[in-house]
Amino acid sequence: MHVLDEKALKAKDKKAGLGSDVDLGSFGTEPVSHDYLTKLEELSPKDQKQMILAGVDTTEKGRSGSYVQKDSAVIHAHSKQEGLEVMPIKKALEQYDWVEDYYWKLVSVDTDKYTARAQLDLHDGYVIRALPGSKVIYPVQACLYLEKEGLSQNVHNLIIAEEGSELHIITGCVTAPHLKRGLHVGISEFYVKKNAKLSFTMIHNWAEEMIVRPRSVGRVEEGGLFLNNYICMKPVKSLQMYPTTHLVGKGAVARFYSLMVGSPGSEMDVGGRIFLKAPETRAEIVARAITNGGNIIARGDLVGEVPGIKAHLECRGLILNGGSIHAIPELKGNVDGVEMSHEAAVGKIAQDEILYLMSRGLSEDEATATIVRGFLSVDIPGLPPQLKAEIDRAVEQSDEDMM
Amino acid sequence: MLQVEDLQVKIGDKEILKHIDLEIQIGETHILFGPNGSGKTSLLMTLMGYPQYRVTGGKIFFKGEDITNMPVDERASLGIGMSYQRPPTINGVKTRQMVEICARGGMDAVALAEKVNFTEFLERDINAGFSGGEIKRSELLQLMAQNADLLLFDEPESGVDLENISLVGTTINELLQRDFKINSKKSRKELHEGRTKMGLIITHTGFILDYLTADKGQMLFDGRLTCSSNPREIFQCISEVGYEECIRCTF
Numbered sequence: 009m010h011v012l013d014e015k016a017l018k019a020k021d022k023k024a025g026l027g028s029d030v031d032l033g034s035f036g037t038e039p040v041s042h043d044y045l046t047k048l049e050e051l052s053p054k055d056q057k058q059m060i061l062a063g064v065d066t067t068e069k070g071r072s073g074s075y076v077q078k079d080s081a082v083i084h085a086h087s088k089q090e091g092l093e094v095m096p097i098k099k100a101l102e103q104y105d106w107v108e109d110y111y112w113k114l115v116s117v118d119t120d121k122y123t124a125r126a127q128l129d130l131h132d133g134y135v136i137r138a139l140p141g142s143k144v145i146y147p148v149q150a151c152l153y154l155e156k157e158g159l160s161q162n163v164h165n166l167i168i169a170e171e172g173s174e175l176h177i178i179t180g181c182v183t184a185p186h187l188k189r190g191l192h193v194g195i196s197e198f199y200v201k202k203n204a205k206l207s208f209t210m211i212h213n214w215a216e217e218m219i220v221r222p223r224s225v226g227r228v229e230e231g232g233l234f235l236n237n238y239i240c241m242k243p244v245k246s247l248q249m250y251p252t253t254h255l256v257g258k259g260a261v262a263r264f265y266s267l268m269v270g271s272p273g274s275e276m277d278v279g280g281r282i283f284l285k286a287p288e289t290r291a292e293i294v295a296r297a298i299t300n301g302g303n304i305i306a307r308g309d310l311v312g313e314v315p316g317i318k319a320h321l322e323c324r325g326l327i328l329n330g331g332s333i334h335a336i337p338e339l340k341g342n343v344d345g346v347e348m349s350h351e352a353a354v355g356k357i358a359q360d361e362i363l364y365l366m367s368r369g370l371s372e373d374e375a376t377a378t379i380v381r382g383f384l385s386v387d388i389p390g391l392p393p394q395l396k397a398e399i400d401r402a403v404e405q406s407d408e409d410m411m
Numbered sequence: 412m413l414q415v416e417d418l419q420v421k422i423g424d425k426e427i428l429k430h431i432d433l434e435i436q437i438g439e440t441h442i443l444f445g446p447n448g449s450g451k452t453s454l455l456m457t458l459m460g461y462p463q464y465r466v467t468g469g470k471i472f473f474k475g476e477d478i479t480n481m482p483v484d485e486r487a488s489l490g491i492g493m494s495y496q497r498p499p500t501i502n503g504v505k506t507r508q509m510v511e512i513c514a515r516g517g518m519d520a521v522a523l524a525e526k527v528n529f530t531e532f533l534e535r536d537i538n539a540g541f542s543g544g545e546i547k548r549s550e551l552l553q554l555m556a557q558n559a560d561l562l563l564f565d566e567p568e569s570g571v572d573l574e575n576i577s578l579v580g581t582t583i584n585e586l587l588q589r590d591f592k593i594n595s596k597k598s599r600k601e602l603h604e605g606r607t608k609m610g611l612i613i614t615h616t617g618f619i620l621d622y623l624t625a626d627k628g629q630m631l632f633d634g635r636l637t638c639s640s641n642p643r644e645i646f647q648c649i650s651e652v653g654y655e656e657c658i659r660c661t662f
Binding site: 358363365366367375381384385386 | 461557
């Protein structure tokens with residue numbers, strides 16, 4: 009720990025390579041205490057309502073485990089299924105030696121001042137682990153809730169799918185209705201071991217003055233599958249993230265899907281980077297971005313390092329009503345025998361599509377909404393139906409805001 | 412009834428329809444003939460209300476209402492429907508959804524799709540990668556769901572293989588209440604008199620005439636309706652002497 013602290017201290021003022029610089033001193037890190045709840049239904053109706061928007065099932069019926077953190081405090085963490093562990097990271101670090109084998113092993117603590125802060129002022133975070141061979145049928149849910157005005161919420165998460173396991177996680181980041189300004193720093197490290205399957209669906213519902221700086225890296229071993237879905241439909245002041253995944257074992261697969269809506273005043277710089285380091289690995293990055301006044305940078309980077317890999321990147325942007333979309337797709341093939349492609353398109357809704365729908369009886373507004381909803385409906389193979397339903401719901405919700 | 416009076420239409424600065432007069436009575440179906448570029452599709456698009464077809468003169472009446480400046484969706488609600496030749500693909504919008512939009516919740520998409528042999532396409536994005544024949548069946552499926560009173564068909568037989576052409580033809584017949592087999596309880600006279608649907612069908616090849624009956628043929632040449640008579644007679648004339656004859660008739 010001592011070494012990590014030292015490294016973090018050296019990086020505590022280090023600016024990030026991307027995204028506007030944030031004055032960390034203007035956000036407090038003083039822990040805020042909240043009571044632990046044995047059931048999520050004990051949450052206030054107002055909190056429940058916000059969490060439901062981010063995919064949380066407060067009855068927990070359709071979930072195999074839950075982790076909820078409010079500001080800096082863990083208010084609920086438990087697993088309902090054998091073979092699944094859900095625990096706060098601070099407690100896990102104290103109790104189990106193995107946790108250190110994963111902690112800061114994929115993300116470098118000195119990446120920038122945000123990673124440094126997550127080490128030096130760690131509030132908490134979750135460890136979710138599926139034991140070898142266990143199939144976690146229902147999704148595990150995690151929620152990081154921010155209520156305290158002006159707080160910097162510093163979180164570190166470890167997600168581990170052990171050999172041959174199957175794990176689905178839905179995680180929602182939400183703010184209380186009154187909250188205006190806050191900072192969320194979230195470190196996530198994903199380990200998908202041999203022949204394991206992990207799907208991770210993240211729904212962000214931020215507030216207009218929120219700054220968000222997640223830092224995440226994943227590692228997928230032989231025959232493993234990592235599905236990473238990101239949905240951000242609500243306003244946010246500044247969001248910058250560039251999750252990275254390393255495919256290190258033969259036949260490993262990673263797929264990143266992201267759906268974003270940029271509202272006026274929002275700055276989003278969101279990307280995905282996948283390194284294909286082993287034979288027969290496959291990677292796909294699909295992004296759909298809509299702006300109605302916000303500025304969106306959609307990045308994608310695929311790096312093919314051995315022959316026989318396949319990778320595809322697709323980015324589509326729709327400018328509805330002002331704002332900008334900057335698509336930056338990148339492909340790097342470092343050897344012979346890689347198969348990599350990308351397609352990117354930024355534009356407006358085609359008039360002939362609107363008229364076609366109008367000639368079937370829809371009004372112009374209904375036609376536009378139908379096209380937008382279609383644009384955001386991406387088929388994600390391998391995603392359980394409950395999670396597909398949560399994504400559809402988030403999209404429906406945003407539609408009402410957008411139109 | 413559809414009444415078109417002295418209709419003049421421009422796209423940009425180019426005059427494409429010149430003083431068109433046309434009447435389609437309740438229950439009537441007309442075939443629209445004409446060489447490439449004569450304005451056939453433009454006439455249908457204008458009747459449907461596409462704004463890039465700018466009406467510079469004349470009027471269009473449908474069911475007694477002046478629809479000359481009516482938006483597309485209101486025309487659809489009033490009972491005008493169109494089968495497009497090259498409809499756009501809309502990503503993420505399923506064929507099933509389109510049928511439901513057309514039906515306004517009124518009909519069962521699967522049962523309708525079975526009629527045109529199209530159930531396996533219901534979960535596909537509309538028009539995405541459809542072949543010519545598949546587009547036609549998809550368009551007919553949507554029109555069946557829409558239950559329009561004036562049906563505009565833009566070359567319904569183009570790109571359709573021989574196996575499906577009779578399906579397309581008989582479906583159009585049915586849509587226009589011209590199918591005697593399924594209505595065999597009524598006499599031909601009763602059927603004829605009870606017919607309410609109106610049709611305007613563009614055909615290039617005339618193949619469709621083997622499958623359906625029509626009341627009149629209209630020849631559109633250089634933006635003008637140049638003759639109106641028996642559709643088979645017009646078709647025969649085109650087959651024998653080509654559109655050359657239109658020049659003699661027009662100028």
